Amino acid sequence: MTTVSDDSHDYELEFFGDISPDLTIPDLSRILIISKDQSYLTHGIHKFPAKFFPELPRYLIRRYSVKGGSVLDPMCGSGTVVLESLLSGRAAIGVDVDPMAQLITRVKTQSLPHNELDSHANDLLDWIDHTSVYPSIPEFNYRDNWFQPFVLHELGIISDAINHFSSSGLLPEFCDFFRVIFSSIIREVSNADPHCTRTVIRKKSIRKISAGETIFKFRDALTKQINAMSELTASLGMIEPKEVVLKHESATAMTIENSSIDLAVTSPPYINAVDYPRTHQLEMYWLGMIGDGPLSNMKRNYIGTETVYKREYEMLQYSSLSTLDPLLEKIFESDPRRSFIVFKFFEDMKKQLIETLRVLRPGARYCLAIGSNLIRGIPVHSHEILSEMATSSEVGFHLERSFFSGLIRHFIRIPRKERMLGEWVLILRKPEY
Numbered sequence: 001m002t003t004v005s006d007d008s009h010d011y012e013l014e015f016f017g018d019i020s021p022d023l024t025i026p027d028l029s030r031i032l033i034i035s036k037d038q039s040y041l042t043h044g045i046h047k048f049p050a051k052f053f054p055e056l057p058r059y060l061i062r063r064y065s066v067k068g069g070s071v072l073d074p075m076c077g078s079g080t081v082v083l084e085s086l087l088s089g090r091a092a093i094g095v096d097v098d099p100m101a102q103l104i105t106r107v108k109t110q111s112l113p114h115n116e117l118d119s120h121a122n123d124l125l126d127w128i129d130h131t132s133v134y135p136s137i138p139e140f141n142y143r144d145n146w147f148q149p150f151v152l153h154e155l156g157i158i159s160d161a162i163n164h165f166s167s168s169g170l171l172p173e174f175c176d177f178f179r180v181i182f183s184s185i186i187r188e189v190s191n192a193d194p195h196c197t198r199t200v201i202r203k204k205s206i207r208k209i210s211a212g213e214t215i216f217k218f219r220d221a222l223t224k225q226i227n228a229m230s231e232l233t234a235s236l237g238m239i240e241p242k243e244v245v246l247k248h249e250s251a252t253a254m255t256i257e258n259s260s261i262d263l264a265v266t267s268p269p270y271i272n273a274v275d276y277p278r279t280h281q282l283e284m285y286w287l288g289m290i291g292d293g294p295l296s297n298m299k300r301n302y303i304g305t306e307t308v309y310k311r312e313y314e315m316l317q318y319s320s321l322s323t324l325d326p327l328l329e330k331i332f333e334s335d336p337r338r339s340f341i342v343f344k345f346f347e348d349m350k351k352q353l354i355e356t357l358r359v360l361r362p363g364a365r366y367c368l369a370i371g372s373n374l375i376r377g378i379p380v381h382s383h384e385i386l387s388e389m390a391t392s393s394e395v396g397f398h399l400e401r402s403f404f405s406g407l408i409r410h411f412i413r414i415p416r417k418e419r420m421l422g423e424w425v426l427i428l429r430k431p432e433y
């Protein structure tokens with residue numbers, strides 16, 4: 001066993017890349033995974049906040065399910081678990097309320113024949129280079145603050161090109177691939193801070209974009225991702241194809257049969273950290289996924305939402321969990337609204353745990369990676385709270401083991417004092433009977 005340290009932790013085990021599925025990670029141990037390639041195949045097709053490193057889900061999938069089995073990620077985000085399940089010869093089910101998560105996961109896990117993709121991409125780029133029509137540019141709040149005029153113009157040309165090919169009958173899987181590549185450059189060419197999940201303009205971080213750069217970036221991303229897609233298609237061609245089912249619904253009420261799933265692996269949202277609709281708002285405007293109205297209705301569906309009503313947080317709410325109630329009380333003293341947000345996060349997670357227990361086969365595991373964070377200066381150790389909750393009589397999992405996994409690089413910039421230091425991985429098991 002090696003011991004390494006970062007600022008605050010000693011690690012008992014350090015892994016460079018893959019973890020052998022034969023290894024039992026000791027209960028309560030601290031491990032560090034140094035990811036070899038977080039963007040291999042199509043994993044890097046689009047940024048997504050708090051994405052899994054592929055190595056952790058790959059280990060969990062291979063350790064706790066067999067080839068030909070089924071793996072569910074009830075909050076699949078950009079589809080890391082879904083893709084790793086497929087590559088490991090398992091059928092995959094990805095659930096998420098977020099439309100961007102659905103689109104990215106769908107594109108990331110499909111096979112597209114290289115020659116056809118290449119030829120459609122050339123036609124698309126040709127159209128972009130030769131169009132002389134003024135492009136259609138969607139209307140949305142503060143549009144002209146988010147983008148410079150010539151950037152809007154170039155994004156409009158790309159968007160028109162994709163829509164043109166879509167309405168001329170190009171198969172949806174190719175159009176969706178082009179949409180994801182288009183989406184992947186939007187934040188980069190906007191005036192929004194590219195490192196912050198909240199879509200905000202910070203004068204200091206406005207990038208200098210020159211005329212023609214937006215189309216150049218699209219072309220560049222397209223070339224890279226065509227290669228990635230070809231490699232994925234070749235890799236999937238070498239294994240027996242397994243089904244991918246994606247469901248745009250809430251993890252708290254899934255349309256999945258009872259006792260039908262062999263393993264669930266997920267990383268839920270962090271409390272207080274990522275506002276997913278706001279993170280992807282510019283991309284969603286451009287992709288026509290949202291209109292000009294407020295995002296608040298959409299936000300209410302997300303676990304960890306900060307969109308709560310005053311009447312909900314006038315009174316202190318209790319959870320009956322000994323690990324949570326003292327924290328709710330303390331947070332309530334300085335910030336009743338925040339206390340309710342934390343309460344609601346765990347109430348929704350309870351519904352989610354009950355729902356995952358329902359769909360798992362008896363004896364199957366639910367592997368959950370969750371970080372701790374500070375709320376109003378108070379440490380909230382979510383893994384302790386979720387462990388108590390998951391094993392309570394209301395839910396009914398057994399906690400088989402848990403371990404701490406050092407966190408390396410994530411696409412989120414959270415104030416230093418609120419930053420998560422790593423993730424705890426809980427291995428929960430549905431009782432046999």
Ligand SMILES: C[S@@+](CC[C@H](N)C(=O)[O-])C[C@H]1O[C@@H](n2cnc3c(N)ncnc32)[C@H](O)[C@@H]1O
Pocket residue numbers: 048049050051052074075076077078079080081095096097098101249250251252266267268269270276301302303304
């Ligand atoms: C930490 S991210 C998952 C990232 C993912 N592991 C990956 O590698 O990309 C959490 C996800 O939970 C999703 N989510 C939040 N509330 C949800 C709900 N009620 N039902 C399903 N998914 C939800 C968010 O949309 C987000 O995609």
